[in-house]
Each structure stands twice: as C-alpha cells, then as structure tokens.
Amino acid sequence: MEFFITLIQVLDSTVRLATPLLLACLAGLYSERAGIFDIGLEGKMLMAAFFSAAVAAVTGSVWLGLLAGIASSLVLSGLHGLASITFRGNQLISGVAINFLASGLTVLIAQSWFKQGGRTPSLFGGGRFEPITFPFADSLSNVPIIGPIYAELLSGHSILVYVAFLMVPLTWWVLYRTRFGLRLRAVGENPAAVDTAGVSVVGLRFAAVAICGVLCGIAGAYLATALQAGFVKEMTAGRGFIALAALIFAKWRPWHAMGACLLFGLLQAVALRFQNIDLGGVVIPVQVMDALPYILTVVILAGFVGKAIPPRAGGEPYVKER
Amino acid sequence: MTVPAIELKGISKAFGPVQANKDISISVAPGTIHGIIGENGAGKSTLMSILYGFYKANKGEIWIKGTKTDIPDSQAAIASGIGMVFQHFKLVENFTVLENIVLGAEDGGLLAPSLSKARKELKDLEEEYELFVDPDKRIDEIGVGMQQRVEILKALYRKAEILILDEPTGVLTPAEADQLFRILDRLRAEGKTIIVITHKLREIMENTDTVSVMRRGQMTATVKTNETSPEELAELMVGRKVLLQVDKVPAQPGKPILEVENLRVFDSAGVERVKGIDLNVRAGEILGIAGVAGNGQSELLEVLGGMRPGQGTIRLNGAPLALSGAGSDGQARRAQHIAHVPEDRQREGLIMDFHAWENVAFGYHRDPAYQRGIFMDNAALRADTEAKIEKFDVRPPDAWLAAKSFSGGNQQKIVVAREIERNPDLLLVGQPTRGVDIGAIEFIHKQIVALRDQGKAILLVSVELEEIFSLSDRIAVMFDGHVMGERLPHETDEKELGLLMAGVAGEAA
Numbered sequence A: 001m002e003f004f005i006t007l008i009q010v011l012d013s014t015v016r017l018a019t020p021l022l023l024a025c026l027a028g029l030y031s032e033r034a035g036i037f038d039i040g041l042e043g044k045m046l047m048a049a050f051f052s053a054a055v056a057a058v059t060g061s062v063w064l065g066l067l068a069g070i071a072s073s074l075v076l077s078g079l080h081g082l083a084s085i086t087f088r089g090n091q092l093i094s095g096v097a098i099n100f101l102a103s104g105l106t107v108l109i110a111q112s113w114f115k116q117g118g119r120t121p122s123l124f125g126g127g128r129f130e131p132i133t134f135p136f137a138d139s140l141s142n143v144p145i146i147g148p149i150y151a152e153l154l155s156g157h158s159i160l161v162y163v164a165f166l167m168v169p170l171t172w173w174v175l176y177r178t179r180f181g182l183r184l185r186a187v188g189e190n191p192a193a194v195d196t197a198g199v200s201v202v203g204l205r206f207a208a209v210a211i212c213g214v215l216c217g218i219a220g221a222y223l224a225t226a227l228q229a230g231f232v233k234e235m236t237a238g239r240g241f242i243a244l245a246a247l248i249f250a251k252w253r254p255w256h257a258m259g260a261c262l263l264f265g266l267l268q269a270v271a272l273r274f275q276n277i278d279l280g281g282v283v284i285p286v287q288v289m290d291a292l293p294y295i296l297t298v299v300i301l302a303g304f305v306g307k308a309i310p311p312r313a314g315g316e317p318y319v320k321e322r
Numbered sequence B: 001m002t003v004p005a006i007e008l009k010g011i012s013k014a015f016g017p018v019q020a021n022k023d024i025s026i027s028v029a030p031g032t033i034h035g036i037i038g039e040n041g042a043g044k045s046t047l048m049s050i051l052y053g054f055y056k057a058n059k060g061e062i063w064i065k066g067t068k069t070d071i072p073d074s075q076a077a078i079a080s081g082i083g084m085v086f087q088h089f090k091l092v093e094n095f096t097v098l099e100n101i102v103l104g105a106e107d108g109g110l111l112a113p114s115l116s117k118a119r120k121e122l123k124d125l126e127e128e129y130e131l132f133v134d135p136d137k138r139i140d141e142i143g144v145g146m147q148q149r150v151e152i153l154k155a156l157y158r159k160a161e162i163l164i165l166d167e168p169t170g171v172l173t174p175a176e177a178d179q180l181f182r183i184l185d186r187l188r189a190e191g192k193t194i195i196v197i198t199h200k201l202r203e204i205m206e207n208t209d210t211v212s213v214m215r216r217g218q219m220t221a222t223v224k225t226n227e228t229s230p231e232e233l234a235e236l237m238v239g240r241k242v243l244l245q246v247d248k249v250p251a252q253p254g255k256p257i258l259e260v261e262n263l264r265v266f267d268s269a270g271v272e273r274v275k276g277i278d279l280n281v282r283a284g285e286i287l288g289i290a291g292v293a294g295n296g297q298s299e300l301l302e303v304l305g306g307m308r309p310g311q312g313t314i315r316l317n318g319a320p321l322a323l324s325g326a327g328s329d330g331q332a333r334r335a336q337h338i339a340h341v342p343e344d345r346q347r348e349g350l351i352m353d354f355h356a357w358e359n360v361a362f363g364y365h366r367d368p369a370y371q372r373g374i375f376m377d378n379a380a381l382r383a384d385t386e387a388k389i390e391k392f393d394v395r396p397p398d399a400w401l402a403a404k405s406f407s408g409g410n411q412q413k414i415v416v417a418r419e420i421e422r423n424p425d426l427l428l429v430g431q432p433t434r435g436v437d438i439g440a441i442e443f444i445h446k447q448i449v450a451l452r453d454q455g456k457a458i459l460l461v462s463v464e465l466e467e468i469f470s471l472s473d474r475i476a477v478m479f480d481g482h483v484m485g486e487r488l489p490h491e492t493d494e495k496e497l498g499l500l501m502a503g504v505a506g507e508a509a
Helices: A001-033 A042-058 A061-086 A090-113 A146-154 A159-177 A178-188 A191-196 A200-228 A239-249 A254-273 A286-301 B046-052 B074-079 B097-100 B111-129 B144-157 B174-190 B202-207 B231-239 B297-304 B328-335 B344-350 B356-361 B378-391 B408-420 B438-453 B465-471 B494-501
Strands: A277-279 A281-286 B004-014 B017-027 B033-038 B059-064 B067-069 B082-085 B162-166 B193-197 B210-215 B218-224 B256-266 B272-282 B286-290 B311-316 B338-341 B426-430 B457-461 B475-477 B484-489
Touching: A001 A178, A001 A200, A001 A239, A001 A254, A042 A061, A042 A200, A042 A239, A061 A090, A146 B475, A159 A200, A159 B111, A178 A191, A178 A200, A200 A239, A200 B074, A239 A254, A239 A286, A239 B408, A254 A281, A254 B111, A277 B046, A277 B193, A281 B082, A281 B356, A281 B426, A286 B162, A286 B272, B004 B046, B004 B097, B017 B059, B017 B218, B033 B046, B033 B174, B033 B202, B046 B082, B046 B162, B046 B193, B067 B111, B067 B174, B074 B082, B074 B256, B074 B408, B082 B210, B097 B111, B097 B144, B097 B256, B111 B174, B111 B311, B144 B174, B162 B174, B174 B193, B174 B202, B174 B494, B193 B202, B193 B426, B210 B231, B218 B231, B218 B494, B231 B344, B231 B438, B256 B457, B272 B297, B272 B457, B272 B484, B286 B465, B297 B338, B297 B457, B338 B408, B338 B457, B344 B408, B356 B378, B356 B408, B378 B408, B408 B438, B426 B438, B438 B457, B438 B465, B457 B465, B457 B494, B475 B494
Parallel strands: B033 B193, B033 B210, B082 B162, B162 B193, B286 B457, B286 B475, B338 B426, B426 B457
Antiparallel strands: A277 A281, B004 B017, B004 B059, B059 B067, B210 B218, B256 B272, B256 B311, B475 B484
16 A cells, blocks of 8 residues: 555656656647757746746746746747748757757846846745645545545646646647648648648748747746746756657657656656665665666667657758749 | 630749840640740749749739739649649658648648548549549558649649649659650640640650740740651750760670679668669670669669679679679779769769869779879869860869759769760769750760770660660660560560560560
8 A cells, every 4th residue: 555655656746747848848749740840948948937937926926927938938939930940040059059048048137136046036825836626636535546546646736737738639639630730740741742732831830839939838837836936047957858859759749749758757756756776785876866867868869769750851941942 | 816824924034143034925725735845944944933933023924814913922823723743742751642632722720521522522533534543542652653643633622724744754654654644635625724844855746735945044936746846846945956866886795794693682671672683784785774763773773883782793894793891882893994873963973062173083082193192183183174074065164163053964964074084894874864954965875875886885774765765785674673674676665665664574585
C-alpha cells in the first residue's frame, strides 16, 4: 500500500512536470509541422515566465500575468517569423538569437524593476494559479485504488494542466480533421504545392508560428505562476530543448508527443523523489538522477529510437520558383 | 471568329537588365492544343509564370475569354480558369491522391465533407476524361505517370478551362507519353484549351494544332502545325539551320575496351539495383543504354565511374577493375583513362558556386600541369580553361563566371570539355543533353561522335529515345536492373524499345 501511495505521488508529480514540456512540445509541433524549425521554444518560455510573474506580482492577477506571458512570447514568435519567413533567414540562428535575447533580457528587466537579483517577488493568493479540486475528491479519497487516483492524480492540478492535456486531442483534431490542419501539414512537406494551389505559404506559416507563441506563453506562465511561485533566472532549465527532443521522439505526432512528455516528466519526478538510490551497495548519486532527462534527450537526438523523419520542407525558407 | 480562350497582348518582363519577355502576343483558340517551343532561357518559363501569377508583367495585358484579366497570384489564375501542370510536380508526397486534389480547394473548415465531395466528383471526372487514379493511394506509392494524372485532375477539380503543361513528357516512358496525349486529346474534345511547353519537336508535330516559337524572350513565329516542319521549327528556335540527325559514318568497332560480367549493384538502402548484367563496349563504338529513369542505369554508371561499389567483374582493356575498396574511386578510374560525364551535372558534374576554371580542374586537380610546387598553378588552369571554352564554344566565354551563371547547355559543355579533352579510352556519358538547348545538343553530339571516330569506346545512358537512336551504334535496354535485350538501331524501332523498357521481353536477346 505504501508503494501504491508513492507511485501515485510520483505520477502526480509527473503530470505537473510534464505539463510545461507538453505545452512547449505541442507549440513546436505546430511550428515544425508548418516547416519552421524552432529551437527558440526555450527562450519564449523563459520570456513568458518572467512577464507572467512580473505582471502577476504587480497587479496581483494571475490572469493578467498569463496574458502578459502569452503576449511576450508572441512578440518573440513574431520576431522568429519575421526573420525566418519574411526575410528567409536561417531558422536555427534566429532561434538561438531568441534564446540569448530571452536569457539576458529577463534578468536585466527583473533587476531593473524589482531589484531582487534578477528574480520577481514571490507570488501568493490571486497571483498564482491555484489547484482545482474536483467534486467529491475529499470524500472519495478513502476509497481504495480509485480514491487516490481520483483525488491525487486527476484532481488538484491548476487549470493550465488540464488545458495542456486537452490540447492533445484538440491538436490531433485540428491537424487531421480540419482544412487548416491539412494545409499546415502540406506547407511543412511541400510549400510549393500549397502555393500553386492558391494558398498563402507566408500566411499559413505565420499562423503556425503564432500558435506556437501562444502555447509557449502558456508553458512559461505555468512555470512561474503555477509550478513555482515567481520567476527566477533561467528557470526553464532546458525544458524547451527537452520538449524538442520529445517532439522528435514523437515523430511530430500529438498523442505520441504526450507520451514522450510524460516519459520525460516521469524521469524528472523520479529524480526529485529519489535523491540517492541505493542499488545493493552501489549508490547512484542525485546528480545522475537529475541528469537523467538530459541524458535521455541526448540518446533520443542521437537517433537511438528509430528514424524520425522531420517534415520535408522543415528549416527551408520558401522561395517561389517554378 | 470565335473569342480566343486566352490572349496575351504585348507582355514584357525584365529582371534587372535582362529582358526575359519582350512584347509577346499570342492568341489561343478554345478547344485547341497550342504548343510553345524554344530553347532554355528563351523565356517560356517566365511567360508561363506570368500567366500563373508568379510574376507580374512590366507591361502588357492578359485577356481570358474576351475579358481583360489581372493575375496577381495563383489564386487569381485558378479563379480565371487556368490550371498548371508543372514540370516538377507540386504534390505533397505523404498525402493521398484525394488530399492532394482537395488541398487549397476545400469547401469548409472541416475536412470530411470536402473529402467525400471530392471523392464523388473525382469519380465523375475520371469517367468523363478516362483519367484513372486510386484516390486513397499515397503519392509516394504511385508512379510518375499517375502523379501527372493527379496534377491534371487537380486542375480539372478547380474547374480549369485552360490547362498549361510544362515539359510534360520529360519523366514519362514513350507509352505513358502516348497515353498523356490521348488524355489531352480527350480534354480538347471536351472543349478545354491546352498549352504544351516542350522542347521535343516530335511531340509538337504530332499533337498540337498551332505552335509558337520563342527565342531570346521574343515570340518569333506562330504557325499552324500542319503547315510547318521540324526543320523549320528548329531553325526558328535557334536562329540558324540545325542538323536534327547526327551526321555520322558507320562505326568501325575494334577490340573490346569495356567488358562487364555479372555486375550486381546495391543502393545505400541495400536494395539490389543492378541484378547481374553483362555488357561490352568496343573501341570505336557507342553503346546506348535505353530505359526509363530508375531502372539501374544510374547505378551502372556510378559503379563504372567509381562513385559506388559493385560486385562482379569489370575489365578495361582486358585488365580487371577494382569494384570496391582501394583503387575503386573516381580518382583511380580517371587514372585508368575512364572519363565520366555524370547524369546530374549540377550535383555531380559541377560545383555551381565555383568559377568555370575551378570546375575545369575537378577530378584532374592533381594533374602536374596544374601544379607549381605545393601550390595550384591557377594561371595555367585558367589558360587551359580559356582554351577549352573557346574550343567548345562556351558562352559567355568567361572563365571567371560561376558555373550557376551559365545556361544548362553551356554548363554541360564545360563538363564535356573537361572530360573529352582528357582523351579517355572509355567515356561514360549520362543524360548528356538533359535540359540542354537544341543548338548545344547538336554540338555535344558531334563531340561524342568525334571521340568515337578516334577509336574510343563510349557508354551512353539516356532516357531520351531520340538521342539513343541518333547516337548509338548498338542499343541495350535496361529494365528493373536487367538488360532486357540488345538491338541494332536500324533493326528496331521506338515501339519495340518501348516494350523492352516497360519490361515486356521480346524475342531472346
């Protein structure tokens, strides 16, 4: 029974930790399916984390914070779009630039506004997303098996967690059941086909990049206003890159993306829960556990998980030609 | 007189100082097939891009069915009933046929109703025009002939009245090309107007009602097809008399230079592409390898040229060649006097961003004539390039120009000059005139025949049957990695070769 409780707790923490990864991963999915590679997920999340925390701290409203986070992430998306769609620049370099920009700018502005060493004041009350408790969660929590699953695992997360997981079926539906999805997938595979069919490649790609910005914004806001209570320097800690690895692992498919993000979330949760693991005399130090998600990222990116074929036109600016 | 389906009045388009289209006017009657021919760079493509809204003309008017029409983008072109089948198909490879047809012409935000409506309409179109495709197959699962039909259906699904096809037969077998023209006939009978852009005179002569000739951005003539001849059209295109048939004396074959026995080649995915073939080429003869692209000819050339390992036996002048490992690379082949004009000159023959003189060195950059101590003797190299440019009439005659700035024909002349001037025992030539204009074709063919007449062996791979017929002294046909048979050019015809190319075996070879 104690094992079961531990399991539920680890899984509960998996869900919380997987949420920002999932949002960022889906963000990347929209962008990359449209043919715009985006390694700036990290920077957008970081920017959104800062602005959401800053606005929430000043106004006391987490919703205004969320909006500010999304807006700041959208600005960076616009920048990426401008560089890689309008001016046909290199998408990787634009992404790197965005990461540096966010990394420097957030600390600079935080110091200038709050003078707390590059962090925002701690958020409390209306400045944070509070957990939502499902009906009857308390009364059901004593029912064996189902009770803890309902009360601990399903109930008691902030609204953004539910939004993130609802985005999965929604993304699947948009991608495979709507006109927008068909065009989005087509523009990432062969923009010339979309162009000659009389649909604007630029318009579609900007739409995809904007969706990416919104989702990264939510991811960043979740980090600063739900998972933690305020912004600290470099708080994204490589989550944007892990999300990219998950996206490749998932081969750019929404349900698989959820699976991949849950796997990374699980590793993070395990690392948090079991600081030193004793395996019959050999102690695995905490640093190894903390490094696990990153090690898995490297393994995935090295191509050990089968061949992942990216959208064919990914990374290539579209130049009209016959 | 009926109102023309499409009429261009004084279209001009300049890119910087280059006048791509100069005061072009044509008028195409409805329900006809109109051909447009011209050399590469004559401005055909620019003209069609203007019609499909890719470029905007600097001057001139487009009239469609008697109405002046502006075509700022592809959307507008589609709306005015123009459908375009590009040379390189604009299809999404991992989408189904149906999804490709619907893309951009959906009926609403949701896919399902659009798809089922398209499925129904597709059935009607198929029956009306005898254009059969399987709507649920993915594009990468069907052949090029079928893909082209999808492109035509795409246009018809968008209610195109005017269909423009750019070099439509470049990727087709003769049988598929015939089928295409039967489809176009059918479309014409249903009142559609068709414009075919091609450089193949025979297609123009056999299938069009009227033909326009373009040269250097201008429309030099528009004539009724049955009132002209291939010779006249060729002259109009090039601006001087052109020999369409290669002038050559019968071959005087000598001893075998190249002997291939039971050669097997696997591609990088491990698929067997050449399945145990035997061939030989004698001194003073041209062996032509015919076949639809992708039946192992490329791999054969690559093994011979040292670009890919193989299994089996290859002898040059009686001595075996290494087929893998040391001594099997391009450098070794060149040292053994095998020269290679590769199939894809832009990827394998040249580095497009490099100067002409640098490109002339490639493969022979270790030649002592180009060295001065540990340095390259660039001056000597440039002098050599200038000599080759002059001899091969490369235009513009500028050794400092980047390879990409030459036209297709002149790029090929640079490659051919580099290889032939080495005076090889065996010359491998792949698609020597792909994307090369008529004037340059004539020149390159002459050079190849001249080399043969010096007693050299030549292995020619081409998907153009006309080229195979006019150059070869012997023809071998490849299909699916096998040699289906060997024929002498004067004892066979396109029909028989076409059957062999499609894998239908004739009498034992």
